[in-house]
Every structure is written in structure tokens, then in C-alpha cells.
Amino acid sequence: MKGCPLKCRWCSNPEGQNLHPELMHIKTICKKHYKCISACPYNAATADASNENSFPVFEYAKCRECETRECIISCPERALRFTGKYISSSDLIKRVKANIPFYRNSGGGVTFSGGEPFLQIDFIKEFIKDIAPLGITVGVETCGMFDMKKVREIADSLDFIYYDLKCMDSDIHKKATGSPNETILNNLKELAAINPEIIIISVPVVPDVNDSDAQIKNIAAFCKENKIKELRLLPYHSFGEDKYSFLGRKYLMEEKLNIPPEDLNRFMHIVEDFGISCKIE
Amino acid sequence: MDTFKKEITSVPSTEKVELMRSRYLNEPLYIDSEYIKYYTEAHAKTDGRNPLERRAECHSYAIERLTPVIRDGELFAGSKTRYVRGAIPYCNYASRYILREFKNEEAEAQDAFTDIGKGGGIAKSKEIAEKGDYEFFCRKYLISKEDKHILKESAEYFLGKSMQDVGDALWKSVFEQADYIDKGWQAGLYTAPHDPAPEGRYVLDFETALNQGLNGIIERLRNKIKDAEVTDYQSAEKIYFWRAGIRTLEATIKWAENYGNKAAELAAAEKNPKRKKELEEIAERCHYVPANKPRNFKDAMQAFWFVYLAGHIEGAQLGYSPGRFDRYMYPFYKMDKDAGTIKDSEVLELLEMLRVKMTEIEYVASFSWAGLGSGNLFQNMILGGLDEKGHRGDNELSVLVLQSAINCQTTQPTLSIWYDDSLSEEFLLKAADCVKTGCGFPAWFNLKVFIQHELQKSGLPVSTIRKYAAMGGCTEPTMEGMSYGIVQAGFINHGKLFELAMNGGKDPRTGLVFDETKIPETYEELYDAYLIHMRNSIRNWQRYWNFVMSAHRQTCNLIFSSMLVKDCIERGLSLDDGGAICNGTPTTLSSGMVNVVNSMAVVKKLLGADTSMDEIREAINKDWEGFDVLRNKALDAPKWGNNDDFADDIYEDLFDTYCTYVSEQKNYLGEPYDPSMLAISTHAPFGKVCGATPDGRHSGETLCDGVTSPFPGTDTNGPLAVLLSAGKIDHSKIRGGLHNMKFHPSALKGIQGSKKLLSLIKTYFETLGFQIQFNVVDSEMLKEAQMHPENYRDLIVRVAGFSAFFVELGKSMQDEIIRRTEHYI
Numbered sequence A: 001m002k003g004c005p006l007k008c009r010w011c012s013n014p015e016g017q018n019l020h021p022e023l024m025h026i027k028t029i030c031k032k033h034y035k036c037i038s039a040c041p042y043n044a045a046t047a048d049a050s051n052e053n054s055f056p057v058f059e060y061a062k063c064r065e066c067e068t069r070e071c072i073i074s075c076p077e078r079a080l081r082f083t084g085k086y087i088s089s090s091d092l093i094k095r096v097k098a099n100i101p102f103y104r105n106s107g108g109g110v111t112f113s114g115g116e117p118f119l120q121i122d123f124i125k126e127f128i129k130d131i132a133p134l135g136i137t138v139g140v141e142t143c144g145m146f147d148m149k150k151v152r153e154i155a156d157s158l159d160f161i162y163y164d165l166k167c168m169d170s171d172i173h174k175k176a177t178g179s180p181n182e183t184i185l186n187n188l189k190e191l192a193a194i195n196p197e198i199i200i201i202s203v204p205v206v207p208d209v210n211d212s213d214a215q216i217k218n219i220a221a222f223c224k225e226n227k228i229k230e231l232r233l234l235p236y237h238s239f240g241e242d243k244y245s246f247l248g249r250k251y252l253m254e255e256k257l258n259i260p261p262e263d264l265n266r267f268m269h270i271v272e273d274f275g276i277s278c279k280i281e
Numbered sequence B: 001m002d003t004f005k006k007e008i009t010s011v012p013s014t015e016k017v018e019l020m021r022s023r024y025l026n027e028p029l030y031i032d033s034e035y036i037k038y039y040t041e042a043h044a045k046t047d048g049r050n051p052l053e054r055r056a057e058c059h060s061y062a063i064e065r066l067t068p069v070i071r072d073g074e075l076f077a078g079s080k081t082r083y084v085r086g087a088i089p090y091c092n093y094a095s096r097y098i099l100r101e102f103k104n105e106e107a108e109a110q111d112a113f114t115d116i117g118k119g120g121g122i123a124k125s126k127e128i129a130e131k132g133d134y135e136f137f138c139r140k141y142l143i144s145k146e147d148k149h150i151l152k153e154s155a156e157y158f159l160g161k162s163m164q165d166v167g168d169a170l171w172k173s174v175f176e177q178a179d180y181i182d183k184g185w186q187a188g189l190y191t192a193p194h195d196p197a198p199e200g201r202y203v204l205d206f207e208t209a210l211n212q213g214l215n216g217i218i219e220r221l222r223n224k225i226k227d228a229e230v231t232d233y234q235s236a237e238k239i240y241f242w243r244a245g246i247r248t249l250e251a252t253i254k255w256a257e258n259y260g261n262k263a264a265e266l267a268a269a270e271k272n273p274k275r276k277k278e279l280e281e282i283a284e285r286c287h288y289v290p291a292n293k294p295r296n297f298k299d300a301m302q303a304f305w306f307v308y309l310a311g312h313i314e315g316a317q318l319g320y321s322p323g324r325f326d327r328y329m330y331p332f333y334k335m336d337k338d339a340g341t342i343k344d345s346e347v348l349e350l351l352e353m354l355r356v357k358m359t360e361i362e363y364v365a366s367f368s369w370a371g372l373g374s375g376n377l378f379q380n381m382i383l384g385g386l387d388e389k390g391h392r393g394d395n396e397l398s399v400l401v402l403q404s405a406i407n408c409q410t411t412q413p414t415l416s417i418w419y420d421d422s423l424s425e426e427f428l429l430k431a432a433d434c435v436k437t438g439c440g441f442p443a444w445f446n447l448k449v450f451i452q453h454e455l456q457k458s459g460l461p462v463s464t465i466r467k468y469a470a471m472g473g474c475t476e477p478t479m480e481g482m483s484y485g486i487v488q489a490g491f492i493n494h495g496k497l498f499e500l501a502m503n504g505g506k507d508p509r510t511g512l513v514f515d516e517t518k519i520p521e522t523y524e525e526l527y528d529a530y531l532i533h534m535r536n537s538i539r540n541w542q543r544y545w546n547f548v549m550s551a552h553r554q555t556c557n558l559i560f561s562s563m564l565v566k567d568c569i570e571r572g573l574s575l576d577d578g579g580a581i582c583n584g585t586p587t588t589l590s591s592g593m594v595n596v597v598n599s600m601a602v603v604k605k606l607l608g609a610d611t612s613m614d615e616i617r618e619a620i621n622k623d624w625e626g627f628d629v630l631r632n633k634a635l636d637a638p639k640w641g642n643n644d645d646f647a648d649d650i651y652e653d654l655f656d657t658y659c660t661y662v663s664e665q666k667n668y669l670g671e672p673y674d675p676s677m678l679a680i681s682t683h684a685p686f687g688k689v690c691g692a693t694p695d696g697r698h699s700g701e702t703l704c705d706g707v708t709s710p711f712p713g714t715d716t717n718g719p720l721a722v723l724l725s726a727g728k729i730d731h732s733k734i735r736g737g738l739h740n741m742k743f744h745p746s747a748l749k750g751i752q753g754s755k756k757l758l759s760l761i762k763t764y765f766e767t768l769g770f771q772i773q774f775n776v777v778d779s780e781m782l783k784e785a786q787m788h789p790e791n792y793r794d795l796i797v798r799v800a801g802f803s804a805f806f807v808e809l810g811k812s813m814q815d816e817i818i819r820r821t822e823h824y825i
């Protein structure tokens, strides 16, 4: 689900950050025919006059998402597309129902992820109302930044929640994601009070944000306090980098850093020492 | 980023196997004229004999005289030719292409758009040919000066006598639609003429061969003759048939004994005591089996191999298969295991050797055919399934067969699984491991669907179908040991039919006019025209093949094989005379239906205010040049494989109609033709002869592979939607079917990955899908292999109904494999 209140510097799905569908220009496919430039009725695409061999420049602010998607249908390479589309909950339910035979054998189900799914809590509610009686597992991946009032009502009917916890230090959190972490921690406390069993904490291990023993220890301690049983470490990667430029944005991670495996293993043991099961993914 | 490491390792379990496998991998391909030399000699001497006896005599005379070759490391003996990788040129089937090749004539028009591989053993052949002792033949084989001389004489001798010439003389003079067939070849509506005359797609009755021994069968034949009462010419003919049968069985025993003598000779000269003992054992065994019932598993392996190979030598086989090996071999395995006389490691070694031996068999046909089959022989070993009582059919030997394929990666035999929910978890997980090695097999087949098909088709008891259901060739099921094989492998090109419908019956590439139909302006007119062309092309094609099959009876009737197909002996009738229990096996094959469905969907969607049929026609005639906007609209229209009824309904309708048209007509044995759809590699050459199609496909681009797999890039709703579409058609109507799915190895990691794969198969089969197979590789690796074939000599990929060495595939097939959408579960 598109739209996220946080703007993590390392986000590898930048197309999930904004709520509305966005034009994506896939530069690896683009052959620079410039057909898109003449196609757009709002002049959102222009040629870079200073450099003959450059990609068309999209001014995303000018794009009005014209209904016929003129730029897209003009492109012979199919290098343009919209990421995200509107779908009604009833259409989604129909699609999910068609897949039920597969879930029956695999034990699979539906996971809402994003973006921040709880931004569209009404949609999820409607979905759960129809799907839960069929015994399909429903889970959510959340960054923790949401309005607890609304989420509380459905917390009970979720089968699992992957809950992101980035950093216990609010200042660093703010620097890295654009927001302080108080709401996130409070929401987690409340959810855990309802049912800690369904919560799995996801910690993206990011250089200079939380890649120290002390930081990980703090996270683990907080989890233990709240009776959380499971945690996974997700080492930072830069696979999402290209997508930033496809969306006309800048990649904010200054340098590509890797988390050394021995650090990860140490972190895992720290977490396990708190009696929490831990996986590296 | 880390490069991907294979989860499952593939290493031959012993040094002997490794020796055999690397010998194979480093060997060029040869033509061996020995068999055809003796065959021709015998043929010249037997003019005037009863045709059945004459055919038996020619084959028997030849097989008795073949040079026995036993190579280092081998623990059971038998080689189709004198070379590690050798092919027999069957002049008795077709000889003109051979002479044409010698004259270096430009082969038939079809060759111009067929593309065969250049890597591996094929490259090696080129190297040796350049040195001068050998010449190059059919662009990928080597032939010695002496063999060339012999082959030329045989080929000339069989002018006017070969199956092809006898058939041509008949149909070209009496078949009213002969002209249509000719045009069909030129336009690429049909696969090339029956040059190679491939037969096969049947499985011998190994159960009887092993348990009675060939001596036991000879005994039965003698009794038949003794008890025969001749009342008319047909009952007299039976005696010729039984006598012919005895001749071939005795020759087979003699041929095995020649191997025994050879092994004894080698043993006498052998210094290494260990090898000496092995050779002595081989010598003893070759004198005992296949004449007698095997005494143990090692005997059974040798007996199986002789019987299997003798059948292979008798005809120009393609799709001739070992069938349910894990069932008929199991009693011998069990007996030894219970007695404690064999270890699983020994069994495994033998099974791995069998893989190499089966891969060593090569096949030669005119160039255009070699391209279509990608050199593959389609030997299919099927595991699992059920026994006659309905219990699960897998056992310890089934697991070992899978392990042998994991350890010893070769293209042949391809493995298949008859899937049933009751199969053991151990077996299923081992099969998943085998898939994960990326070799493309086992392919998975839904037994339930085949039982439904066979009940409708032959009406045999369910217990019989369960027990003998097997696979003959790439993806066509057959009843083991009781079915007529198939003397044809002709395909119809649906892409071409669509072009004919679009253009009033005229082929835009060649200008040839088939049946004239109205140039369509509406969707309905287009659809109707398509049906007319589909029906006519099927009818003419089937009638043509019946002529070919009748020529087969006269020239190449299979006598040895008839001895091992029920109920030929009892009825006293050969396979070509309808001796088998199941005679409805001949199928009519076609490929490219998905492109037609997608094109129909596009036309149906776009025709209206903004777009006319003329505009679409102009766009495709110009290969979309200047029609970018229209092409994008076409690409965005509904497509097969997204669980979207708009396109899926069209598929269902066309599919049902195709099945009806095919089964409206009878085959040469008087049974309705059976519809089938496969691709093997036809989708590449078929695509090459077709212009652009309304689905957005460009001119010359490869057509869709398989039967139900979506066209690359058009499945935008994920793998489950693809399977939901595929599950909609009634697979019980056709014999065969093919669904390719490609996975990145990471999607199948660990036991959880295996379980996901198994649950996907299970669910697809619950929707009564028939077949599914997986490619587990990443496209980066394939691109790398394309650029540096020398480093990827043993990379195996699943092409369509079979696996092949990637570097030996043509460029267009390689590209196609790379493009197939990568799915993540």
C-alpha cells in the first residue's frame, strides 16, 4: 500500500513513500527517443538543452496524471509506467478469494505492506471483515507511525504484525527517518499489551543508525519489557538505489556501506541473550 | 552482491561415473553407418520375402553383426553405435536428405529459418572436421571417409524404397490436398516433411521382457505357431509375423552374446585385477540375460539396457521411453536388498551410469528437424504414480533414481513424476531437490487428469490405467507396454493460421493462397475465418499423416517392438496392423495458441470507435513501425495468464474447438485422432515465419512456448494468476500439455522453499491442471553463458518438453529462455 509517514534514508522501496500513483521512468530501458516529450499535454517532460545525449527530464510536479497516460502510450520501449494504482477493497477481496486454493495448501495468506498500510486503515478493516471468516491469515508490516485509536479496533483480528523498530534514540531516529520515535514506541507498547505473541520486530540494521552493540541492546531490552518473543535483523542493502532516479529523486545514503557478517552475528547473540528468538534475513 | 551458490550439489558418486560423464562431455558427434550397411545388405538379399519377415531379417542381420563396444568404466554393456556419441542414419526411413546433404545442396526452405546450437560437442566436431580425416555432416556430425562411402551407397539403394519415397509416391499422386501440404511446408504452417520419419513415443513391456526373459517369449511364439490353424490369408499372415518375431528375439540374444564374448576377450587382456573381475562378470551376465529372467538387480540392469537399446536400434526413434522404471525394476532391487547382496551406493552408481548411457544416444535427421528437437531424444523416465490397487507407487528405488539425476547431471533421460497426493514426503522432497539443481526436471504430471483422459479415450479399467500409465516422449502420456507408438511428429503453427485468417487465406510472407476467406472487418469475422483455417489445416494434415503411416507399415513396421507390446503376439498382429491394445495414440500437435488468443483478445478489446481492423492489419504488416501508440494499447489489453476471463474465455473456446476438430477424424488404425499440444522447439522456427501479431509481438519473434504458459512479459498478475488461468481449460481432453515456470533459485531456498514448490504443484493439480515444469536459474547466469559458452558447457535448462545443454541451443532459443518471466513464489 502506497504512502508512508516516514522517509527513511535507506528506504529500498521509495515508490511506496507517497500516497498517490507516481510516474516512473525506467532509465535502464529508455532509449532516448523523446517521444514522451511531445506527448505530454502539460509539458511535464522536457529535453535537457545543455546535453544532447541526456534522458528526458520529468518535472514530476507538473504531471497531472492525465487519464490517457499520453507519455506512457507514446513510448515504444515501455520505459514509462505508473507505480501504484487504485483498487477497491471489493476488487482486492475478489482477487484474494481466487487465490484461496493456494493458501489452503501452503498455509499462506495475505500480508499488507507498503508504505505504511495503517494509513489506509479503513480499507484494511473492510477487507478483514470479509476475509477473516474464511480463515485466511491476515498480517501487516508497519513502521509503527499510525493512529492507535483506529488500529486498536482491528488489532485483535490480525494474525501477525511485522513491526519496524529502527532506533531507541529519538534524535538519531529523527535524523534518519524524519520523525522522532515516541509515537512508534508507544504504539508498540499498546499493541504488545493486547497480544505480544503476534508481533515480530523487524530491525533494519543501518550504518550509523543502529549498528552498535549498545543500540541493539537497547532495542532488545525494550522488546523484552514488552514481552516480544521474536525479532529479525534486516541488513541494509542498496538495491533500491536505481529506483530513486527513476522517480526523479535523490538517493540519500551517502555511501554504500555493508554490515559485516560478524557484526550481524554478534547482534543476533545480543538479542538472543534477552531470551528473544532472532533471525537474520 | 554475493553470487548465488547452488543449494544442492551435483557430483557423480564414483570416479567411474565421472569418467564416463566427462568422456561424453568431451566427445564430438559422429555418424555411424555400420547398422545401415548390414541392413542394406540384407535388404538386397531378401527381395520377394514376406514384408514382415523381410523387415525382421534386415534388422536381425544387422544387429547380430554390430561391433560390440565396451568402454572403460562401464559396468553394463551395450552401445547403439561404435562411437560414444553416435547416430545411425536410417536410410530405410528417408534417404534423400542424406544425398542432398552430400551434394551440399541447400536443404529445404525450412532450414533457412531453423537455428541449431554451436557450443559444446558441436563445436568440437567442427574442430576435428577442419583437420581433414572426417567430414562434416548435417552441420553437426562428423563422418569418416569410409562411412561416408557406405552411407552414400545405402542412401542410393533406398531411393524409391524408403518409407519416405513409398509414402510420397502414394500421397503425392492420389491425395487431393497434396498441394495444400506442400504450400503448408513452404509457408511454415507445418513442420518440415517427414524426412527423419521419427517414430517412438511408446514404451515397451519391460515387465514381461524381464520376467519371462526373451527365451520365454520365444517359447510362447513357438507354441502359437504350433497351435495355429490357417483358415484364411489373415491367419496365414500371423505365422509370418510370429516367425519374424522369433527372428528378432534370437538376434537380440545373439547380439547380447557378442557383448559377452567381447567382455571375455577384454577380461583376458586386462591387467588390473579389479577391472578384470568386472569384465568377467559382464561377460557372464551378457550370456545369461536378456534371454533369461534376471537373477539379481545387476542382471536386471543389463537386461533392461539390452532390451531398451535393441528397440532403440530398430527404428528412427524419438520419444521412445523407458517408462515406469522404478516399478518394474523394484522387485529385483528389493530381492537383493532383502538378501543383503547389494548396497544402495552400488545401485546409485549403476543408475548414474544409465544416465550417461542414455545421453550418449544421438539422432540424425535433416537439418530442419534437428533444430526442432534441439537434438534431444525425449527419453522419459516417469516415477511415482500409483500401483494398480491405488496405493502410492514410489519406493526406495524411485528416490535413488532422483538422487542419480542430482548427482550425475545429463540431459537424458528426462525425469517425470506422476503426481498423486499420496506420494511419500521423502520422495517429493527429493524431487524438489532435483528441480532445485536447475536441470529442469522432474516435470510434474497430474495422474488424476490422465486417468480421466484415458477413461474417455480407451475405456480401460482404472486399475490397468493406474498400473501402466507412463510417459512416451516429452510430455505425452501413454499406456506402457500396450500402446501403438506414433509414426509422426508433425506440428501445426497456430500463428500462421492467424495470419491466414487476418489476410483472407493468403500468407503474407510467401504470397501463397490457402483457402480463400473473407478479409475480416469485425472480431466475429476474424474468429470465424480462424476456425475455417484451423479446421482445414488439421484435416489435411491428419489425412496426410495417414498416408505416411501406411507407407510405414509397408517398409518399417516394428517387429521387435511388436513382441513387447501387448497384445500383438496374442492377436498375431504387428503394431502397424493394430496389434496393440491402445491404438488411439496418434496425436495431432500444434503450438502457438497463446499468441492467437492474445491477438484475438486485443482485436476484441480495441476494435471500435478509435481503431479499425484495417489499422490493426496495417500496423502488423508494418511490424508496428509508426504504430507505437497502438502497440502500447495492444500490450495493455487483456492477455492470457492473468486470470482475466476476457482473454481466458477465448482460450477455452479455441481449445475446445481444436480438440473437436482433431478428434473428428480417424487415424490410420481406425481410432479417432487424439488432440495434443506441445511445443518442443517449434515455437522458435514457427515464430520466425510469422509476421507481427496483434498481441504486440514483433515479426519473427518466437511464439509462446508450451500450451498454457503465458507469453513472456504478458503475465502481470503474478504466478498464481497464471496457474488459475491455466487451470481453466479442460486438460482431460488432450494427451499432453506443457506449462513452463521459471524460478530464481532464491525463491526456492531451503526446505521451506521446497514445501512452497510442492504446495504450488498440489494446488495447480487440484484445479485439474495437467503438467508443470520449472526452470531454476537466474537470467544473469544465462546471459553470461551466452557470451562465454566455454565456461558453461554443462549448464542444463528446461526448454519445453525436455532439458538441453544451454550452450548447444540456438541463439533464439537461448534468448527465449532468458526472457521467460522470472517468478517468485
Ligand code: SF4
Residues within 6 Å of the ligand: A025, A029, A030, A031, A032, A033, A034, A035, A036, A037, A056, A074, A075, A076, A077, A078, A079, A080
Ligand atoms: S521514456 Fe520512452 S519515449 Fe521517452 S525518451 Fe525514453 S524511450 Fe523515448
Ligand code: SF4
Residues within 6 Å of the ligand: A023, A039, A040, A041, A042, A043, A044, A045, A062, A063, A064, A065, A066, A067, A069, A070, A071, A072
Ligand atoms: S501522465 Fe500525462 S500528465 Fe503525467 S507526464 Fe505523462 S502525459 Fe504528462
